[in-house]
Amino acid sequence: MKAVILLSGGMDSYTAAAIARDSGYDLYVLTVWYGQRHAQEIAAARRVAQALGVKAHRELTVDLASLGGSALLGDGDIPKGGPDPGIIPATYVPARNTVLLSLALAWAEVLGAFDIFIGVNALDYSGYPDCRPEYIQAFEQMASYATKAGVEGGRFHIHAPLVSLTKAEIVKRGIALGLDYGLTHSCYDPQLDGRPCGQCDSCVLRARGFAEAGVKDPLL
Amino acid sequence: MKAVILLSGGMDSYTAAAIARDSGYDLYVLTVWYGQRHAQEIAAARRVAQALGVKAHRELTVDLASLGGSALLGDGDIPKGGPDPGIIPATYVPARNTVLLSLALAWAEVLGAFDIFIGVNALDYSGYPDCRPEYIQAFEQMASYATKAGVEGGRFHIHAPLVSLTKAEIVKRGIALGLDYGLTHSCYDPQLDGRPCGQCDSCVLRARGFAEAGVKDPLL
Numbered sequence: 001m002k003a004v005i006l007l008s009g010g011m012d013s014y015t016a017a018a019i020a021r022d023s024g025y026d027l028y029v030l031t032v033w034y035g036q037r038h039a040q041e042i043a044a045a046r047r048v049a050q051a052l053g054v055k056a057h058r059e060l061t062v063d064l065a066s067l068g069g070s071a072l073l074g075d076g077d078i079p080k081g082g083p084d085p086g087i088i089p090a091t092y093v094p095a096r097n098t099v100l101l102s103l104a105l106a107w108a109e110v111l112g113a114f115d116i117f118i119g120v121n122a123l124d125y126s127g128y129p130d131c132r133p134e135y136i137q138a139f140e141q142m143a144s145y146a147t148k149a150g151v152e153g154g155r156f157h158i159h160a161p162l163v164s165l166t167k168a169e170i171v172k173r174g175i176a177l178g179l180d181y182g183l184t185h186s187c188y189d190p191q192l193d194g195r196p197c198g199q200c201d202s203c204v205l206r207a208r209g210f211a212e213a214g215v216k217d218p219l220l
Numbered sequence: 221m222k223a224v225i226l227l228s229g230g231m232d233s234y235t236a237a238a239i240a241r242d243s244g245y246d247l248y249v250l251t252v253w254y255g256q257r258h259a260q261e262i263a264a265a266r267r268v269a270q271a272l273g274v275k276a277h278r279e280l281t282v283d284l285a286s287l288g289g290s291a292l293l294g295d296g297d298i299p300k301g302g303p304d305p306g307i308i309p310a311t312y313v314p315a316r317n318t319v320l321l322s323l324a325l326a327w328a329e330v331l332g333a334f335d336i337f338i339g340v341n342a343l344d345y346s347g348y349p350d351c352r353p354e355y356i357q358a359f360e361q362m363a364s365y366a367t368k369a370g371v372e373g374g375r376f377h378i379h380a381p382l383v384s385l386t387k388a389e390i391v392k393r394g395i396a397l398g399l400d401y402g403l404t405h406s407c408y409d410p411q412l413d414g415r416p417c418g419q420c421d422s423c424v425l426r427a428r429g430f431a432e433a434g435v436k437d438p439l440l
Contacts, residue, residue, distance in 0.1 A: 095367055
């Protein structure tokens with residue numbers, strides 16, 4: 001059975017893809033370049049897709065950076081020191097996951113697939129509105145109205161297998177599935193030589209996750 | 221008050237934009253190039269945006285054609301002779317309006333706008349799932365879960381002012397608003413010199429609309 005997987009090159013989407021594979025799905029992975037700052041992510045997404053043994057890897061580009069509104073897209077500084085609970089960080093990208101899921105939905109319908117995986121996580125990034133289960137449900141409902149496949153009775157399922165896991169649980173799950181997190185890239189603001197900054201929210205959460213899981217991060 | 225308008229260069233989105241302007245909105249128009257076949261649309265969208273006196277016109281490109289699945293994107297022949305009621309035409313583009321609306325939502329959130337206009341019409345294209353009022357409502361609900369602005373209590377409104385109009389009613393409305401439909405482009409399959417084919421669904425519906433409205437189409 002086919003599933004479309006949104007893959008960024010980070011550890012969460014890598015783990016979500018591995019969970020899909022472990023559930024028996026053939027992986028059709030989609031990477032969307034929406035104006036992120038760093039080319040390391042491109043290399044990481046390709047490495048990860050290859051390691052997963054995917055059936056197909058598509059890359060689409062859509063220039064959300066031209067619309068502005070996010071530190072992740074070059075509009076202001078990347079915050080350092082770890083996220084504040086309950087506050088939406090400056091790295092929030094307006095409607096990002098809706099753009100990503102709509103493109104995944106388009107490809108799924110072309111493929112005749114009804115399963116889409118996204119590596120969102122509601123615990124660490126409690127501030128991101130489009131990482132919450134109620135958002136995922138609302139998108140799923142909309143998807144069946146939006147499509148020919150839905151009108152014909154098909155029901156799309158947006159899988160968010162990490163949504164209620166801690167970062168440490170994600171690490172443990174991935175290690176159990178044999179993943180090599182050395183292939184991934186997480187940092188929002190890497191150094192000139194490509195090494196992670198160690199201070200952005202993404203680095204802080206990653207370090208906390210590996211520490212709590214009792215596992216050494218292969219990137220460090 | 222700001223509104224984001226999805227503008228294709230066709231007569232429906234031109235009319236929807238004019239209705240928004242007539243309602244007092246400042247127009248922020250967004251054109252999405254998703255792999256349509258003909259460059260005439262690009263010229264038409266820019267002409268129409270200029271004629272409307274918009275505050276800003278953004279163009280985004282996302283290559284849905286690379287995913288396939290639609291005659292409109294070069295995958296198979298454009299059907300001729302007018303749409304069959306109740307059948308989804310081969311020109312359906314999987315999840316197209318969801319991709320378009322998600323990009324409009326992203327820009328609206330950056331602008332601090334809550335109003336989005338789309339020129340969908342449920343009567344002529346009864347077969348397109350993402351032109352129906354129930355789809356528009358489902359997207360609207362999802363949008364408030366998807367965004368920071370929604371979490372903070374804002375409610376997005378997806379306006380589809382043409383959804384229940386006939387093509388003739390759209391023509392009459394546009395003429396009353398002073399629109400010049402000679403600026404627009406509708407044909408799915410234009411001739412080499414750029415003139416409309418007169419036979420694709422879009423040409424057939426346009427001709428029927430002008431005829432029923434008792435108005436000469438300035439393109440012919």
